[in-house]
Amino acid sequence: MCDVVGVSFTVGPACREFAVYDRAHPRGGGRLRPGGRLGLARLTLLDLGGGFAGDAARPRPLHGASAFTLATQVTSVRRRSDAVDYYVNDGVYGAFNCVLYDHQVCRPRPLQDDAPPSGPPATIWGPTCDSMDQLCEGQLLPPLQPGHWLVWDNMGAYTLSAAGTFNGFPRASVCCVITAPLSEAVRAAVGPLSPMPEPAIQPTQLPAEQCVAEN
Incomplete structure (x- = not known):
């Protein structure tokens, strides 16, 4: 009971x-x-x-939202006299489905944030060429070029779990990152980490030409 x-x-x-x-x-x-x-x-x-937003919500988004940070790369730029459009390699059919389904407001920050915001307001678009694939608008950012990165915080809840591969665009990869101070704190709490055991079945590396032929 x-x-x-x-x-x-x-x-x-x-x-x-x-x-x-x-x-x-x-x-x-x-x-x-x-x-x-x-x-x-x-x-x-x-x-x-x-x-509610991830910092004041039920347990899943509360703990999940801040656990993930999404990084997108600028793939192309369209500049106009009063606005600029940036196209990135993830969108509403991928990890940003939260914009459509949960009406989440996502705001980016440049990875290279040493330059101050300047220029006209920016609209950020996903990669699919769909008019619905708009991530946000009215963003004040420094001038960006293809290859620059935008960082999106609090992207751990209801994002990648519902992502698709519309138009052939792959889902975002997940990379585990831990800061040095937190790593030391974990090691102090749990002790030395044991090495992972070798898998029972060793993978076989196939020649590239054989992979192409079989696929």
Whole structure:
């Protein structure tokens, strides 16, 4: 038997009307008070549910969003007198599906951030040439060229897990990174790491021409 300590609610990620949150809030609707009448202990926990940003949300996006940072490379640039368009190698059919499905607002920062923002507002587009493949607009960025990188923080929740390969564009690769201070803290907590055992079956390296012929 488990103890009931609270309640949760969600209005969904598409909600943009503040009054809906007020009506759904368990305390505002009197839904935290009946606990005593039902023989339950005092309810002390309120799970905010969905519809909030990753830093104030239900456990999955709360812990998952900040765990991943997405890096996209600029593939082409279109400049106009009053605006600039940057095309990158991931879009709404890939890791940025959160823009379509969860109405997430994604904002980039340049990897080479030593130059101050200048020039007209920028619109960032995905790679598919689809008019829906727009990641964000009105961004103030330093002048970028093909090959430059844009970094997107808090991209761990509801992003890569639902990514597809529309128009043949591959899903983003995942690289595990840890800072030196955190690495030392982990080693101090768990002790020396044992080497990974050798796999029971060793992979066989095929000649390149054989790989092409078989594929």
